[in-house]
Each structure stands twice: as C-alpha cells, then as structure tokens.
Amino acid sequence: MKYEVPIGPIHPALKEPIMLRFSLEGEEIVDVDVIASQNHRGVEWIGMNRNNPVQSIYLAERICGICNFCHPACLVLAVEEIVDIEVPERAEYIRVIQSELERIHSHLLWAGVAAHELGFDTLLHYTWMIREKVMDILEVVNGNRVTKAIMMYGGVRRDIKEEHIPKIREMIEYYKKLFNKVAKLFLEDKTIKMRTREIGILRKEDALKLGTVGPTTRASGVKKDVRQDTPYFAYPDFDVEAMTPDIITGETIGDTYDRIVVRLLEVKQSVEIIESALDELPPGDIISEEKVAKILSRIKKAEGEAIGRHEAPRGEDIHYVKLKEGFESFYTWKVRAPTYSNIMSWKPMLMHHQIADIPIVAASIDPCLSCTNRVVVVKNGKERMLTGEDLHRLSIQKTRRLKK
C-alpha cells in the first residue's frame, strides 16, 4: 500500500520554497516528485526585453544570493567571446581570487546548514562564526558582503589595493590553522558517520546519465570540474584538479559522507589557489574600456552567439547568449544553474530510505532553488501535511536514537 506525504512550500527545513511529493510504502520512500514553480521570477524575460546588457549583469547577480559571482561571470564570458573584448591580465587574476573567496564562503555556509539538519546547532554557530572572516575580506575589498557588483565587460570594477593584501594573507593563515580542527569535527564524529555513511548513495552510472555536476558528482567518482577541463580566466596557470573523496578516505562510495569530504577538500584547495594568485598578481589596468556608454555601443553593433561556463560552488553554471545587430537587449539569454541538473539525483538517492533521512540527503546536494527556480509525500492514499518542523524534528529524533 502506498502513502503520499506532501511537504508544502513554506517550511523551515529548507530555507527556500519548494514542493516535494514522496510516495511511501510503510516507512520506505519509493518515489520522489519535485514541483518547483515557487521561485520563478522571469529573469530571462526581463533580460531579453527590458534591460540593457549592463543592467543585466546586476540582475544576474540577484538570481542567487549565495553564489552571486558565478552568474555574472558566465554572462560576461559569453558576451566577451561574441564581441571580442580584451581583458587585462590583472583583471583575470582578480576574477580568480574573487571566485575562490566565494567558494570558501559558500562551502562553510553549507557545512553549517548540514550540521543544523542533523541536530548539531553548536557546529552551525561555529562554522558561521569562522565564515565571518571571509565575509570581512569580501567587505573590505568589494564594499558589500553579498551582491558585490564586481564584474564588468572587459575587466573588473574594483581593484585589490596594497593595504588589502596583508589582511588577505592574515585570513589565509587563519584558515590554514583551522583546517585540521574543522576536518576532525566533521569527519571523525561518530554520530555524523552513523547518520551519513551509506545514506543517500548515488552510483557512478546514475551520476553520469542524469548529468549531475559539482561536488555531488565528484563524490561519486566522476572527475568533472570546469576549472580543470575548459580554459577560462587565469585558471590554466594553476593546474586545478578535480577533488574526489579517495584523497582522504581512500575509497569512493558516493554517499552523503563523501560529499562532506569533497567540500572540505575544496575549501583547502581554494585557500591554496588564493595564496598563489596573490603571490603572482601582475600589475596593470583592471578594465580595458572605462566608459560604459562605449561598451554598450560596441555590444549593440555585434552579432553572434556564445556560451559561457564557470565552476560555481555548487557545480557547473552555463549561460547561452545570442546578440543581434541593432537590438539593445540580448536577443536570447538562457540561464542554467547547477541545482537544475542535480535535483533529478534526489530520486535514486532517496529510494528505500526513511523520512527522517530526507533533510540531510536533500541538503547534501546543496540545493539553491532560487537558482533553479524549486516535497509532497503521499502516504497510502491519505494526504497528511508534514511541515518542515515535523521533518526537522524527525531528523533530530533519529540522531538521539542512534546515540543511545
């Protein structure tokens, strides 16, 4: 006999509205359905019909507030390829540093949210306190903590000045000292291992067929990383390698624990990339064309199409832009955020698991539904609303049961 339980859009478990429908048989999940229309704001339509290209950079930033460097980065890559705009060397290095700073802040944010789903509020407060160090650096360099407005066609808008560099080096030392402590807190805790080992397994064939991206797919053994595969910005100088969990644990299973391992390894990799980028920062201009009106008139005369791809903290982000001569806005703009491809992996991950496992497995792909644009569990023909509070409570109760 099958049950269906709906998890409605407003719930405290996931911070964004999404409807999920799970079919249960007894206590085991047999089917997952996602209804994601709560976050659709029509961003591509606004970019194609109302905005000029520079306004679309600021609109693209607000597609997602957590990964807000990746969307303008892809857009700028695509338009620079069509219009053939040159970018100075210092700007490429600053773009790499900004992108890695964002990766550190996003992974530490996720670590706190994952700990909260398991019932470890102390770890939530600890990781978010550590994260404030990188937010301070973002504020000093960019002027704002979130939505920084740093990208522009042809370079960046703000420079890393002489007085900022000692503060960035102090942040690097701080994180290097703390890395081992955070790794021990997450990876050697018995309860976290019990809740996450062998839970939410995604096999390598499923990860390839469903087109998953980012740490979700690297934890299953697929070596996909746009920084390693495709040359853009200044990444070819750094020889970036895709991080898979066998570097620390020695084997690749593809469960939730492996996804925690991959994200912690990536924080360490980002700190090392920022350090070598700072050592080799070339001097010079930061933007090739300073007047915005000239850039806009160059874009208006161009015609062509291109794609821009970037490795966001959650996976591969891709934008497709088509420009037509004489048209002020973009003629066509398509955005595909990383969670779009990863959401389909909830189905093979959650099969034959219990309801109490839903929060941690769902949070382990790091869903950013405002990027995607969005759980109902149906229980034996009777519809029973399970709010997010119920889900969260069930998850914490399971932790307490396992601890006894």
Next chain:
Amino acid sequence: MKITNSFKRALWVFHVNSGSCNGCDIEIIAALTPRYDAERFGIKLIGSPRHADVIAFTGPITSDMADKVKRVYEQTPDPKVILVVGSCGISGGVFHESYHLDGPINKILPDAICVYVPGCPPRPEAIIQGVVKAWEFLEGVSK
C-alpha cells in the same frame, strides 16, 4: 527602550521566503550567529506560525506563493507585526515588471502593519534594528 513587564517573553520570529534570491535569508541567519548575536536577547527562529510574534518576510511575491502568504498571515495570532526584509517586498526590486509576480506586499496584505528594512540585501545590523522597532510597536500595543 524600556522592556516593560507586560511583554513577558522575547520575540519569536517565523521566516517566510516567497521566492527570494536567498541573499536576505542568509543575512537573517547571520544576525543570529555569534558575530552579531541577536539570540542573546531571546529572539529566535521557530518552526510554526502559530507561536510567532513577528513574521520575517523576504522576496517578491511570485504568483504561486500569494495565497500561501495570506494563509500564513491568517494563522498567526494577534498581536503581530510583519518585518519586510529587503527591497523586493517593498517595491519588487529588480524584478518589478515580470509576468510571474503578484506585486509587493501592500497589494497582497493591504491592512497589515509592516516594518520595512530596505537594502539589497540589508546588513545584519539593519535587520536587528528592524526587529527592535517591531518590538517597540508590540510593547505599545500590549500596554
């Protein structure tokens, strides 16, 4: 601001996301973590609107979420205040002319009492100031 005896416990906040970009949501949670630490006043996020005093509201209201927002507002008992965080709830923000939006908050809940915190996103200190203003209002009501 005097904390009178009539309001015997601290504010409980219920957070509603009606399609926002998450920038304001992470600044609300950052206001509760040890750096800004609003939790020392007893302000905490809870899981059900039936125990809430303040509804912290983010996002431009998409067409899908309009009736759900109204239902949450009706489920919260009086006295209550809506704290609108971010420019999206005030005027639509950068998304104002989209085909999938149902207008800023005063079109959906015209007779609600709101404290507006503008910014895209506002800083955690600004959000705490907004909560304090809501607290002062609730103090005045319960006298």
Next chain:
Amino acid sequence: MNTDELVEMLKEKGLEVKIQSKMAGVKKKVERKSLWVDVERDRLKEIVGLLVENAEEFPHFCVASTSDIGDKVEINYHFTINFGYQLEEIQITFRVTIPKNDLWVPTLTDIVPATIFSERELREMTGIEIEGLPDKRHLFLTKDFPDGVYPWRRDETAPKDLNKLYEGWKE
C-alpha cells in the same frame, strides 16, 4: 577522441561543423573552442546516439536553449565530452531549426535521461510539442498560468499581462 577526430566523424555523416574560439589564460595561453553543428530534425536522434556510442564516457548534457527568429524557431542542445583530463574538454552544440507552423521535435529522454527537465521547460516556455515525452506538466510556471502565452516567444503569444507598478509616474 579529440576535436579533429570528432569533426572528421561528423563530416563523414554529411554535417558542417563551425568552430568558434577565444584565447584564455595569462601565463599559459590556451585556446577555448566550441563546435556548432546544424542538424535536421529527422536525424537528431541518430546523431546524438552516435555521440553517446563513440565518446569515452557518457556525454554531459548541459541545457537546451531556444531562439525565436521570425517564422522559425531554433533549438540548441549543448553537450560536452572528453572531461576528466587537463584542458581537453570539447563543447559541442547541435542546432535544430523548425518552422512555426509545424512545431514539434522528437524527445531525447530515452537516450539521455538528463534532458527531461529541459524538455519540460521548452514545452511550457515556447509551445514546442515534444513527441514521446513522458511527463508533460509545467515545470517553472504555475499550474494556472494562462494557456497560449509563451514567455520566450517574440510574436503575439508573448506575455502581455505584466506587473507594471510605475506606469503613469512621469505624467
């Protein structure tokens, strides 16, 4: 396989390949290439199946995007292959052009399961019929979005009921 082998294989099947490139990198200058191939609608499944058979690992499907060009509609399917090595990925896009009075394409979900979300989105945003698609519900638009209104088209089916707040302010 590398770029030249892939171009040869597609030329044998009678397809023209256009290559776009841009230089990237600072100290180590590398060229970033992307391939664009025009395919007819009837041969789409055959060519995608050819890519799946000959690539070393299962090809990665990124997204399907579309443009409205007058009385025709273009659909671009973006794939990448050859990931996993340093700087050797090949970005390839298959473009299908269909007239507006005969608006359908065959589904790719039986060959590449990752296309299901893209095809649902194409269907609701442009009105293209996907033949053989198992799940035909709305993906991003609400259930009560009016029929016949397609946000990505530029003709009479584009949305007109906009949430304009600032009309009349200048008057």
